[in-house]
Structure formats: C-alpha cells, structure tokens
Amino acid sequence: MPGDAGQDAWGAAVSDLPGRAPAYGCCAVRRGLPRHTPCTYTICTASVRHPYAPFPAPNPPYLTLMRHVILALFLALFLASPLAAQEVETDLELVLLADASGSIDADELLFQRQSYAIAITDPAVVSAIENTLYGSIAVTYVEWAQNQATVVDWTIIADMDSAVRFAEALIGPPRQASGRNAIGSALLYGKDQIEGNDIRGFRRVIDFSGDTMGNSYGPPITVARDEVVAAGITINALPILRNESFQNFDLPAAYEANIIGGPNAFVMPAQSGPEFTDAVRRKLILEIAGTTPQTEFASLLLDSLDARE
Template identity: 85%
Template sequence: MRHFILALLLAAPVSAQEIETDLELVLLADASGSIDADELLFQRQSYATAITDPAVVSAIENTLYGSIAVTYVEWAATQATVVDWTLIADMESATAFAEALIGPPRQASGRNAIGAALLYGKDQIESNDINGFRRVIDFSGDTMANSFGPPITVARDQVVAAGITINALPILRNTQWQTDDLPAAYEVNIIGGPNAFVMPARSGPEFTDAVRRKLILEIAGTTPQSDYASLLLQTLQISQ
C-alpha cells in the first residue's frame, strides 16, 4: 500500500507538494552506435535484474526515507527517457520499474554526445517534483568520444556545481580506448561530486554484477574504497 500511495503522489501535477525521498538517481545508459541491439537489451536486463535483487531492495528499504526515485535514460547523439521517474520503496515497485524497462524499443542511436547526456541527466533531476536527500547520475559508456554538444568536462562541472554527484561505469571492451585507459579517463573527465567513484566492468555476467554493486553503493551513499562499503557488500553477500 505504501508504494501505491507514493506512486500516486509522484504522478501528481507540478503544483502538488514535493515528494521527499532519499535519492534521486538517473541511470544514464549508453545506446550509441557501438552498442548493438543485443547489447542494448542486455544492459536493460542487467539493470532490471539489479534493481530487483533482494539486497538492493533491502538497501532501499533501509534508507532514511525508505525509498529512492529512479529514471532510466539512454544516450547517444541524442538522449531519451526510457522509464520516467519511479518511486521504489519495496520489491513490488522495483519489479514494476524492471518490467517497464524491458518493453520499449531503442530510444537513442548514433554517435556520442557525453557532455549533452550529462546535462540531460541534470535537467531530469532539476525539473521533477521530487526532493531527494541526495542526487546522483549513474553514467555508463564504452568510450570517451564526444562528437556533439558541449565538452565533457564543461558539462561535468555544471552538473557538480548543481549539487549532483556523477558516478561512472566504464564498459571495458576492445575499442580504441584500451581497458586500462578508459577507467582513468572517466576518473579525470566524467565523475565528480561527493563520494563519486568509477566502477569498471566487462560485458556479460561481470557487467550485471557491477551494476548491482554500484546501485548498492549509490543507495548507501558511499564508495567502493571505504571500510563501510566493504562491510556493506559482505553483509549483503555481494562479491566484489
């Protein structure tokens, strides 16, 4: 019943009272030309699997407000929202988000516009009716190419200046960006804000596991390097 009431509040018009929650989280997923249809679906399935993991749901339920707000956005030359803001407070609302994520067709395509994607994530946070205790953009991608829009670091600085943290999940594969270079490039150019971190992963099961661990840390508001993170992940039985 609680999540149903919260969902009704989330659907209320702009003039309604703001919804209070622990975290506003933009899942900003790569849908550029280097991501084929199978990989796009796999990314969505990975996030759907992660958001419905009992450990992730438990972490949400144990936040200060007992809920988080999440939206899923795909980025490429343009950006598009796949699943709009959803308040997740329990397994039922997490499952509803996961099911909504799998159905829609590809929403973005073309070359890369990382800077524009970061600013789109910022706009999604600033234009909703939600007041999150923390605000985070969860960026994933397999490149540092930025063919269109503002420079990456300029966009990153604008996002961070607005009080939004950017975390990054570099997808490691055989591209012009070698596997050792991409995490370092994301560290320097993309992440920023309190407790920002990079969590690299290869495609396949490692990617799904990294998404799950990343969500746990973002919900808890900590980093992979902290002692609390190690304890948290061990307690929740998630391998690092």
C-alpha cells in the same frame, strides 16, 4: 441688528454661487446652533462636505470585478506552480544514464536493460532501499547517444513490488537514442531530469555508463560535468571494458578525470558480459547507501553481498 441683516444678505448671496457653501449659517441651523454662528470647517464636516474638500471617488462596479478576477488568477497560478505542488520526498534521485550509441548493438542494448532490471530487483538492492532514511528512492532510466531518450520515467521504489514494476517497464520500449557520442549533452540531460521533476531527494546522483570517451556533439565533457556538479548533483561512472577495443586506453582513469564529480563520486569498472550485471548491482548498493568503494562501510556492504551468494 442692521449688521445681522447685511451678513444674512451676504451669506445668502454666497450660498447661491454654484459649488460654494454659505460663509456662515450653512450648517449652524442643522446642528441646532444660533442662526448667525459662523460656518467653520469643523462644523461643516460634521454634516456636509467642506466646500474645498474633494469628492470621494467611488469604486466603479467594473473595478471591483477586475480586482476579484486578478485575485482569482493569482490564486490559480500559485496553486498550479511547483511551489504550491506537493513534492515527493525521498532519499535519492537517481538517473541511470546508459550508453546507446553506435558501439552498442541491439542485443547489447537489451542486455544492458536486463542487467539493470535484474540488479534493481535484487533482494540486497531492495533491502538497501528499504533501509535508507526515507525508505525509498526515485529512479529514471535514460539512454544516451547523439540524442537522449527517457526509457522509464521517474518511479518511486520503496519495496520489491515497485522495483519489479520498474524492471518490467524497462524491457519493452523501443530504442530511441542512436548515433554517435554526446557525453556532455547526456550529462546535462540528466541534470535537467533531476531539476525538472516534482521530487525532493536528500541526495541526487547521475549513474553514467559507457564504453567510450568520444564526444562528437554538444558541449565539452568537463564543462558539462562542472555545471552538473555545481547544481549539487553527484556523477558516478561505470566504464564498460571491452576486450576487443581500447586495449591501450585507460577508460576508468579517463572517466575519473573527466566525468565523475561531486560528493562521494566514484568509478566502478565493469567487463562486458556476465560481470556487467554484478557490477551494476554493486554500484547501485553503494549509491543507495551514499558511500564509495574505498570506505570500510562499503567493504562491509559488498562482503555481506558476497556472503549471500
């Protein structure tokens, strides 16, 4: 038909244009359809790209490699993060924060360490640890003055052997904290030690001991105390009473008003000298048990301790 010839010529002319498909017949033959079947979008997409459809964007090899590298880096960072690290669960995270300021001479510093070493290895203390919910506690010993120094890093104590290892590590290290008093900074340092470890304690406690309320450096004591307590950490205090000083100053009352805080917080005074070791032992037992000296349970614990002696 003449019309057919005209259509063939027009279709051929259009098909010669660069980037254009014929108006008809472009895929009809390929699909086994009559020669003059109009070339519709549905037919074309079954065999060839539609003339106005965008070319698919292939992934260059470098892009695929980059994706693999990013994925590998993400996995490595996740596995190295604290969230992926296996945390040790224990009943109590306990920071023993001991006074090493200028009022504590070398002999007194050693005596304090020995007192804590004797107390932590006392059978009654070890028994209290073994009878906790998790059967263990985590302990670190820190000395404070103008600066702070960790003497024994975090140690899991679950039995007498681990208690002895902690005690042995406590005696030898040289003094690293010295100078005047910075109680506020010491409390915040204790908080940082708890929040920066890889241990998850059911309870978290700072056991602060000292013979002064002086605070020559760092933040105010009450400001630091409030920050520690807001982080869910209890502060207990052991004021060391000296016969030759502070006779007209109620140190236990000052510690109760300005230092302690949090659930079951308490003050347990101690005389310097032989009574100090016994006070440390009693304080540890109460902290491990999660109680205060005023409770009936505490009275039973301490009475049983006295009965053993």
